[in-house]
Amino acid sequence: MSASAPKLFSLSRTTIIASNTFTQLVRMKVFYFLAAFAAIIIAANFFEMPYTEGPEARGERALTVLKSASFGAMTLFSTIFAIVATALLLPRDVEDRTLYTILAKPVPRLDYLLGKLLGVLMLIGISLLIMDILTVTMLHFRTNGIISEAMQSAHKMSLNQEQQDLWTKEILKQGPTWSLQVGVLAIFLKAGIIAALAMLISTFSSSTLFTVAISSLIYFIGHFQADARDYWVSQAEGGQVGLTKIMTGLLAVFFPDFQVFNIIDAVIIGETIALASLWKLIGLSVMYMAIYTILSWFVFSDKEF
Amino acid sequence: MKLTRKLFIVLLSLLVLGIAKMPFEQKLTEQLREQNLLNKPLNIETRERIGQTSAVVSLGGLRSIVAAMLNLRAHVHFENQQWYDLKDTIENVTTLQPRSPFYWESGGWHLAYNASIDFRHREDLPEARRRILWREFIHAGSDFMEKGSRLNPDNWRIKAQLAKLWADPHKIVDIPRAVEYLKDIGEIEGVLPYYPRQYMYLLTRTPGREKEALAEGQKLFHASEKNRLPTLLCCIFVLQNKLNTPESEAISFLELFGSNENGYKALSDFSARLEEYPQTGIAEKLKKLKSLLGE
Numbered sequence: 001m002s003a004s005a006p007k008l009f010s011l012s013r014t015t016i017i018a019s020n021t022f023t024q025l026v027r028m029k030v031f032y033f034l035a036a037f038a039a040i041i042i043a044a045n046f047f048e049m050p051y052t053e054g055p056e057a058r059g060e061r062a063l064t065v066l067k068s069a070s071f072g073a074m075t076l077f078s079t080i081f082a083i084v085a086t087a088l089l090l091p092r093d094v095e096d097r098t099l100y101t102i103l104a105k106p107v108p109r110l111d112y113l114l115g116k117l118l119g120v121l122m123l124i125g126i127s128l129l130i131m132d133i134l135t136v137t138m139l140h141f142r143t144n145g146i147i148s149e150a151m152q153s154a155h156k157m158s159l160n161q162e163q164q165d166l167w168t169k170e171i172l173k174q175g176p177t178w179s180l181q182v183g184v185l186a187i188f189l190k191a192g193i194i195a196a197l198a199m200l201i202s203t204f205s206s207s208t209l210f211t212v213a214i215s216s217l218i219y220f221i222g223h224f225q226a227d228a229r230d231y232w233v234s235q236a237e238g239g240q241v242g243l244t245k246i247m248t249g250l251l252a253v254f255f256p257d258f259q260v261f262n263i264i265d266a267v268i269i270g271e272t273i274a275l276a277s278l279w280k281l282i283g284l285s286v287m288y289m290a291i292y293t294i295l296s297w298f299v300f301s302d303k304e305f
Numbered sequence: 306m307k308l309t310r311k312l313f314i315v316l317l318s319l320l321v322l323g324i325a326k327m328p329f330e331q332k333l334t335e336q337l338r339e340q341n342l343l344n345k346p347l348n349i350e351t352r353e354r355i356g357q358t359s360a361v362v363s364l365g366g367l368r369s370i371v372a373a374m375l376n377l378r379a380h381v382h383f384e385n386q387q388w389y390d391l392k393d394t395i396e397n398v399t400t401l402q403p404r405s406p407f408y409w410e411s412g413g414w415h416l417a418y419n420a421s422i423d424f425r426h427r428e429d430l431p432e433a434r435r436r437i438l439w440r441e442f443i444h445a446g447s448d449f450m451e452k453g454s455r456l457n458p459d460n461w462r463i464k465a466q467l468a469k470l471w472a473d474p475h476k477i478v479d480i481p482r483a484v485e486y487l488k489d490i491g492e493i494e495g496v497l498p499y500y501p502r503q504y505m506y507l508l509t510r511t512p513g514r515e516k517e518a519l520a521e522g523q524k525l526f527h528a529s530e531k532n533r534l535p536t537l538l539c540c541i542f543v544l545q546n547k548l549n550t551p552e553s554e555a556i557s558f559l560e561l562f563g564s565n566e567n568g569y570k571a572l573s574d575f576s577a578r579l580e581e582y583p584q585t586g587i588a589e590k591l592k593k594l595k596s597l598l599g600e
Binding site: 281 | 308311312314315316318319320322323324326327329330331333334336337340341342343344367368369370373402404405407495496497498499531
């Protein structure tokens with residue numbers, strides 16, 4: 001009886017590889033970073049900006065500083081995890097010879113790559129979730145504290161109930177809102193793209209350092225991509241072909257646009273993201289992740305070790 | 306297949322997919338910019354001014370952190386009274402965070418109040434130069450806040466601060482200009498009820514706009530009892546006198562003040578405290594009330 005060929009994709013196989021990858025990363029003691037994150041938000045909570053305006057604007061600013069620091073740290077940690085963890089995985093599996101054991105079994109390489117990527121995404125997702133919970137908790141207490149201080153000032157300023165309610169509403173707008181969760185999702189999506197990209201690079205890279213360096217470079221170039229595209233679009237009508245136009249065109253075509261994820265800044269100052277825009281952002285991110293994963297599979301499919 | 310050939314195919318695929326995704330990305334970026342969810346890209350000049358590190362961090366989606374840090378730098382300039390440096394720094398802060406009203410408010414306040422007053426009292430400068438700099442920084446603060454108000458049209462605080470500046474008796478008083486900032490402020494969500502009333506008070510003080518002031522005052526009077534503060538009631542009384550409003554259209558004295566005693570007290574305070582307001586008919590009414598109340 002001949003053994004049947006393994007299915008191209010199996011959810012259970014991918015899930016097993018993903019959970020093993022997650023365990024492998026957790027054993028690298030990555031969650032210790034949470035202590036650093038907690039220190040950052042506690043410091044931001046006690047950090048007092050020099051206030052020069054009236055008491056009615058202070059609460060807004062204090063909460064914005066807290067959110068800026070938290071979201072900044074979330075972006076930083078998730079990007080580092082996405083690049084470094086992904087860059088480490090393939091070389092480590094080769095070094096430990098785990099890769100040979102896995103590929104000797106009827107495990108399609110697509111399952112292996114997807115499992116590795118999902119493992120990294122699980123790590124980033126859980127880390128962001130914990131950071132999000134810490135931020136929201138801190139923000140909740142700080143918002144309540146600020147409302148209580150504001151109401152004391154309101155009594156001194158003889159504001160009536162209606163005015164006090166308006167003031168409270170303005171402070172609450174800067175507190176923990178659903179819109180902030182959209183910001184956290186944007187950070188996750190951005191990290192997901194960079195992780196998929198790092199995986200693509202690691203499939204042909206000769207060293208971890210090379211993968212980290214190139215992924216970081218692409219990460220920064222990705223933040224210029226929108227500028228290059230703007231230039232390219234504005235020049236497109238002119239019809240002239242210059243070196244700058246060609247360069248900006250190539251930059252816009254080859255690199256992902258990370259500037260769209262800067263909606264995080266808008267979220268921090270209390271803006272609300274429309275659902276339609278959010279879906280488009282999710283769609284764009286999934287498209288990038290899918291493209292990079294398929295290309296990774298293409299490079300990795302007959303790679304010999 | 307050789308790795309070089311594979312990489313060539315990868316690049317070719319990225320090229321084709323990149324061309325396909327570009328219109329979608331461009332449209333999404335434009336939509337997010339229209340909704341004020343994405344800031345415009347930093348220009349080269351700003352990138353140079355804030356320094357390489359800050360520019361890179363800002364591009365990495367952490368503009369709010371860089372803006373907060375630069376705001377600290379602005380505060381140091383304020384403490385050291387380095388007003389031109391402060392002006393440059395707050396401009397960088399607001400370039401990074403144009404949708405954060407408090408940066409516009411505090412920056413405008415630094416320029417129009419702190420810097421202008423400091424120059425006004427600089428003993429090392431000749432009097433004429435002091436006056437020029439005093440005016441220059443009041444205008445700089447106002448221009449700065451006007452820009453902030455244009456970028457944040459739904460923010461009432463910047464408009465209120467601009468109106469306060471141009472109605473400030475210690476600055477360059479320009480009531481008609483102050484009025485324009487408060488126009489339509491009542492339509493903005495969350496505005497403190499004080500400001501629509503303030504708009505009416507400033508209209509009262511603007512020669513030639515008495516009719517509008519009265520209409521606004523009557524609207525506020527009927528809109529809520531909470532608006533019926535002595536200054537508003539006195540303004541309506543004065544305007545009705547000044548415009549010779551027919552009785553059928555006017556709010557009667559007793560409806561305004563509730564009683565002769567309340568009216569007497571409110572009008573006495575108004576005429577004693579608020580000399581910059583029109584006073585038409587107050588002296589006569591007070592005289593009548595005095596004899597009526599037997600004071």
